[in-house]
Each structure stands twice: as C-alpha cells, then as structure tokens.
Amino acid sequence: MARDSDSGRKKPLKLKTGSFDRNAAMARMGMVAGAQFAGHTLGNLFRSKEDKERRNRDFYIKQAQFLADELGQLKGSVMKVGQMLSVYGQYFMPPEAIEVLRSLQDDSPPVAWEDLEPVVVQRLGSKRLAEIDIDPEPLAAASLGQVHRATRKSDGMQLCVKIQYPKLADAIDSDIRTLTQIVRLARLAPKGVELSSIMEEVREMIYREVDYDRELRMTREFSERLADDPRFVVPQVFPEYSTETVLVTSFEQAHHVQSDTVQNLSQVRRDRLGAQALELFFREFFVWGIVQTDPHFGNYKVRVNDDGNDQMVLLDFGATREFAPRFLGSYYDVVTGAFERDAKRLIDGAIGINLLRRDSPQHVFDAFAKVGMLMIEPFSDDAPAPLTNAEGAYRWGDSDLPFRVSRAVSDAAISRWFRIPPREIVFLHRRLGGVFVLLAVLDAEVDSRDMLASYLYRARDAEQST
Incomplete structure (x- = not known):
C-alpha cells in the first residue's frame, strides 16, 4: 500500500461498535428522516407545482446530506452502503441525492488506535506482533477499516497493516436491514423500486470486501499477472502476519x-x-x-x-x-x-x-x-x-x-x-x-x-x- 504525502490529518473518531450504540444511532436516523418527510409533505399541500418541484429538490439534498453525515460518524457497513447507494442510486434516486451520497468517499476521520489495537493483538498474537512496530497514526481511514504503517524489526522493511474495524462483520446484516428502512422513510427510493433486492446485492459486495483472505489472494493474483510488466507495481503480501481481519502488505511509496x-x-x-x-x-x-x-x-x-x-x-x-x-x-x-x-x-x-x-x-x-x-x-x-x-x-x-x-x-x-x-x-x-x-x-x-x-x-x- 502507498502513502500520499499530500493528505491531511483528521481527528480520530470514537467508533460505535456496540449493538446498543449503533442501533440507537440508526433508530434516531430513522425517526429524524421520517419526521422530515412528514413536515415536507405537509408544507407542500398548498404550494404551486413550481414551488413543490423546487422544495422537492431542496428536500432530497437535505435528506441525503443528513444521511451522509450520520453514516460518516457510524462508519462500518452502513457508511459503505451509503457509498454503494451512490452507485446503484443513479438508476432510480434523485440526482440531488446522488451528488451528496457521492461525498461519502473513503477519506473520513480515522478511528482511535485504542479501539483497533486489541484487534491486532488478538488476531496476530503476541509473538508475531513483537516482530513488527506499528505506527498508531494511520496512513488512511476508510469505511470498513484503516491502514497503519509498520516496520519489520528484523530487516527494517516497511509494511502497511490494514485493520478491519471491530465487530464490523457481525453488524452487516442488521445494519443493512435498518438502513433499508431508513432509505424508505427518507423517501430517497421511489415506490416500485425493489430496494430489498438491491440491498441484498450491496450486502454481498460488502461481505466480499471484508473477506481479507480473499483480498490477499486477489492481491497475489494481480501481482503474478503483472509481474512481467514494469509499468505497474502491486504490493507484496505477507500471509504470516495476515488474518481474516488484518492484512499486511509491503509499503509502496x-x-x-x-x-x-x-x-x-x-x-x-x-x-x-x-x-x-x-x-x-x-x-x-x-x-x-x-x-x-x-x-x-x-x-x-x-x-x-x-x-x-x-x-x-x-x-x-x-x-x-x-x-x-x-x-x-x-x-x-x-x-x-x-x-x-x-x-x-x-x-x-x-x-x-x-x-x-x-x-x-x-x-x-x-x-x-x-x-x-x-x-x-x-x-x-x-x-x-x-x-x-x-x-x-x-x-x-x-x-x-x-x-x-x-x-x-x-x-x-x-x-x-x-x-x-x-x-x-x-x-x-x-x-x-x-x-x-x-x-x-x-x-x-x-x-x-x-x-x-x-x-x-x-x-x-x-x-x-x-
């Protein structure tokens, strides 16, 4: 993995991993989204067609911005679903909403190291962990995990340690079910759209992305296929330091x-x-x-x-x-x-x-x-x-x-x-x-x-x- 020296630092985020915290936050999202729609519908009752169209555009932007802000705080699968909705949604959602959801890119605030360190200790074990020195300051933070630079003590080799957020995989199914209802309450998907089937496809995609064993295989696959083409660089993988929730590769400047x-x-x-x-x-x-x-x-x-x-x-x-x-x-x-x-x-x-x-x-x-x-x-x-x-x-x-x-x-x-x-x-x-x-x-x-x-x-x- 590579580091971009031009990127800025963001204040670490306290990750909401507990089911109570996440469910409470998402329940609040649903209530607010539903209340906003009710107020919007009432306000449109006596307006002209032109005023309704203008207010509808403003409403979709407001709803999508609210959703994007809340998902960015929760991280995990719900934020990834928001990103995927910006991809699928171009076929059925208002363009105003799509533009806002597209802002949910993988450049969000990092999660505090104190929340991630136990995952690394548990997955790698003390013996393996003693062989590398991990910088607690992240290189990059995304919706499903974040990357830290590390040094292998035996030879000074520079590594990247990609760490999946704690309990993320356990929350995917419930997060998607809840978020499906929130999208419906926010009226971001029109009637007639099979939102459940779309969300099922998004669910499958997220499960693929949290499968670090598969990602290791795919990284190695691309490395082998491009081995004879000097125009491309693919990081080396280190299976001895990698697990189902931790992936270690070479650091590539x-x-x-x-x-x-x-x-x-x-x-x-x-x-x-x-x-x-x-x-x-x-x-x-x-x-x-x-x-x-x-x-x-x-x-x-x-x-x-x-x-x-x-x-x-x-x-x-x-x-x-x-x-x-x-x-x-x-x-x-x-x-x-x-x-x-x-x-x-x-x-x-x-x-x-x-x-x-x-x-x-x-x-x-x-x-x-x-x-x-x-x-x-x-x-x-x-x-x-x-x-x-x-x-x-x-x-x-x-x-x-x-x-x-x-x-x-x-x-x-x-x-x-x-x-x-x-x-x-x-x-x-x-x-x-x-x-x-x-x-x-x-x-x-x-x-x-x-x-x-x-x-x-x-x-x-x-x-x-x-």
Whole structure:
C-alpha cells in the first residue's frame, strides 16, 4: 500500500461498535428522516407545482446530506452502503441525492488506535506482533477499516497493516436491514423500486470486501499477472502476519494522482500514465475477466521515477470481481456493436445482459444504440475536432462526454424501458467511469482506438476458438 504525502490529518473518531450504540444511532436516523418527510409533505399541500418541484429538490439534498453525515460518524457497513447507494442510486434516486451520497468517499476521520489495537493483538498474537512496530497514526481511514504503517524489526522493511474495524462483520446484516428502512422513510427510493433486492446485492459486495483472505489472494493474483510488466507495481503480501481481519502488505511509496507532483509532469508523461490506466482496464476485462471495481483514486497512485518511466501503484483488491463467460460474451457484443456502428449487435448484447427489455419498442432500441455509440466517442475516428489534438489523440481533460451521455438518455425519454442493471454492469461501469475520470484529471491526450480494437478482437478470437 502507498502513502500520499499530500493528505491531511483528521481527528480520530470514537467508533460505535456496540449493538446498543449503533442501533440507537440508526433508530434516531430513522425517526429524524421520517419526521422530515412528514413536515415536507405537509408544507407542500398548498404550494404551486413550481414551488413543490423546487422544495422537492431542496428536500432530497437535505435528506441525503443528513444521511451522509450520520453514516460518516457510524462508519462500518452502513457508511459503505451509503457509498454503494451512490452507485446503484443513479438508476432510480434523485440526482440531488446522488451528488451528496457521492461525498461519502473513503477519506473520513480515522478511528482511535485504542479501539483497533486489541484487534491486532488478538488476531496476530503476541509473538508475531513483537516482530513488527506499528505506527498508531494511520496512513488512511476508510469505511470498513484503516491502514497503519509498520516496520519489520528484523530487516527494517516497511509494511502497511490494514485493520478491519471491530465487530464490523457481525453488524452487516442488521445494519443493512435498518438502513433499508431508513432509505424508505427518507423517501430517497421511489415506490416500485425493489430496494430489498438491491440491498441484498450491496450486502454481498460488502461481505466480499471484508473477506481479507480473499483480498490477499486477489492481491497475489494481480501481482503474478503483472509481474512481467514494469509499468505497474502491486504490493507484496505477507500471509504470516495476515488474518481474516488484518492484512499486511509491503509499503509502496507513491503520489496521489491529484498531487502537484503528478499534475506538474510533462504532457508526454501524463499521456503515458493515462494510456497505462486504460490498457490495464482492458486487460482486466477483455483478457482476464477479473476486474478491480473500486475506482477510488487512493487505489491508483503514481510512482514518479527519475528516468521518466513512471509507474502506477495498484492498491486494495477487496472489490475485485470475476465475470462469467456468458456475461463477457454479451458485453463484448455491446462494445463491438458500438465500436463498429452495428446497432443490431449492440442491442442484442444489451438484451443479453438484461440491460434492455426484448419487448421494448423500436424507438427505444434506436435511442439506446445512439447513446451506446456516443459513449464510444473517445475510441472512434470521428470525435469532435475540439476534443482531439493535431495527432488525433482524444483530449480527456476537455471532454464533457458524461454530461452529453446523460442528456442524451434524458432527451430520449426511454428511462422507463431500462431495467436497473445487474450488479455486474453496475460495478463494471463504476470502474470504467473511474478510468475516464482518471484520464480527465491527468488531462491526458490518448489515441486509444487501436488499443481498444486489439483487445476487442483478441477477445472475439479467443471466444471463437473455444
């Protein structure tokens, strides 16, 4: 894991781990959310349509902000659920609420060391613990755990110790049940949405992320797959110091993508980093079928080297997903159809992954194909002139593609024909969107048409040969 010297310190938080404390806090959240909705409904009784719409927007922002503030104090699975809702919620929640929930990123106040030290002592045992010296000041704090730097006494090797918050796994099921009711009381999910099934998928995702044995395996998997590619650095894992709630890896020095050090790199070096990030995603999806789906910038840092061959340091593989061949085949059809301007193949692929209904009217298919072909713009040979440089490379930092895609979907008035996508698509697009944002933050200029083509057709050839 890596440390970013640009990050600031935050006051430690006293973690609410006891069932009474957590249940009391969440009960209060439900009462307040319900009372706010009742007051809002009463206040709207005699208002005009325009006033109601304005007050509704303000209400959703207020409710989501209240939820985000309270979840940030509780940490654990409820905070992670809030983050996941910002991913799933884009398909059914008010955009005002989504913007607030997106603020629930993994940069919250750390938990006091006095609450975490007993976990480490219990899990590692006194003999193993005596071999390392852990700094009580955390490097990073997230919703499910936090990271501390450590030194192995025998040789001075620098380590990172990732510690899961106490009793977190025990509270996941009850937290999700309670939070489902709170979201309903806050009216952040409209009637007709199968919130329970969505929360069940979120529950499965959280259980995957608190499985440190699996994360250790995935970290080792990526390390082995990228061992011969010097452009990427994956931390070494130390099973002898790791348990189901403690994960120890090597400390890898690197800079945050938004740091001055990275932002001040030359255009050529930033372009190279952007191409690396894009190719890594293509390799994960089209070749391996294994994707790290968490796009948080803390998981993709940069090691700036004197020779100009900068490396991407890859961290945190808890959100890694494996994709089934059937899903991959249909999704290849979606991308290939968009890439080749083949509307029928694109639509057949979308139906195959349950993104579109087969009984949709033709205008919905046409509109969906138009949106799909718009999304492929960075990889096309006819991108708008202002968005390409003299060599034809796409200028990611100047692109407003996400806004144009969102507007195209809205203008087509086809949202009622879309399904809430299956979790594979939700989390795949979460990572893909993160790659796009990363390239924009790097202000990279990358001609990636040939890159995408090579991976698309490699995947197609591999599928045909099986």
